[in-house]
Amino acid sequence: MEKTTTRPLGTTIRDYHSSLNDGIIALYISAFREPPWGLSFSKEQIVSEIHRFTTSPEKHFRVAMSGEKVIGISAAHTLSLEDFPFLAGIVKGKKTAYGAAMVVDKAHRENGLATSLLRDRMDHYFAKGYCLIIGRTKNPAMERVYLGLGYKDTGIRDPIYQDSSYYLLKLRRQ
Numbered sequence: 001m002e003k004t005t006t007r008p009l010g011t012t013i014r015d016y017h018s019s020l021n022d023g024i025i026a027l028y029i030s031a032f033r034e035p036p037w038g039l040s041f042s043k044e045q046i047v048s049e050i051h052r053f054t055t056s057p058e059k060h061f062r063v064a065m066s067g068e069k070v071i072g073i074s075a076a077h078t079l080s081l082e083d084f085p086f087l088a089g090i091v092k093g094k095k096t097a098y099g100a101a102m103v104v105d106k107a108h109r110e111n112g113l114a115t116s117l118l119r120d121r122m123d124h125y126f127a128k129g130y131c132l133i134i135g136r137t138k139n140p141a142m143e144r145v146y147l148g149l150g151y152k153d154t155g156i157r158d159p160i161y162q163d164s165s166y167y168l169l170k171l172r173r174q
């Protein structure tokens with residue numbers, strides 16, 4: 001797998017730190033208010049999401065910065081088949097990571113930032129010996145990001161979020 005990560009000029013990608021919470025919360029709330037989501041998250045709900053990201057097994061929680069401003073978030077963790085039993089047929093017992101969040105600030109989109117964050121995530125789990133990485137979306141923009149990096153649409157729909165599909169990338173053979 002390619003090891004280099006290209007980043008849009010002036011952007012850095014760093015590990016999550018609680019000092020970034022205000023920027024993360026503002027970005028998350030505004031991005032999911034937009035179509036196709038139309039969701040109104042409260043600050044408390046995002047604090048609880050952040051808690052979930054930071055306490056997930058084998059977490060990878062990264063934040064993209066433009067100077068002091070949070071402009072991107074990527075969170076992932078080990079996929080547990082207890083939470084996703086309908087993915088057992090494609091996971092087949094292999095070590096698998098699941099992308100729990102990917103958000104880019106509107107002013108910084110279509111500039112390769114989500115692609116950089118996803119490459120960073122893929123590199124991380126490849127280095128940890130993972131075989132597969134999976135993400136779920138119903139946003140056509142996110143589908144493009146997945147397909148552009150070689151993920152395949154599994155055609156598997158979420159039993160609860162039936163308008164969302166699961167995208168799969170093999171990180172290594174076997």
Ligand SMILES: CC(C)(COP(=O)(O)OP(=O)(O)OC[C@H]1O[C@@H](n2cnc3c(N)ncnc32)[C@H](O)[C@@H]1OP(=O)(O)O)[C@@H](O)C(=O)NCCC(=O)NCCS
Nearest residue numbers: 102103104109110111112113114115137139141142144145
């Ligand atoms: C989805 C999202 C993360 C994409 O971030 P991004 O930084 O703009 O994505 P990239 O710049 O890496 O785009 C990768 C490819 O997808 C294309 N793409 C991204 N958004 C697109 C859009 N709205 N329309 C058309 N193409 C788009 C890019 O042009 C690029 O294609 P290319 O490789 O052929 O040039 C961003 O739109 C977002 O945060 N949306 C709201 C939150 C969300 O839906 N997150 C995903 C939750 S599952």
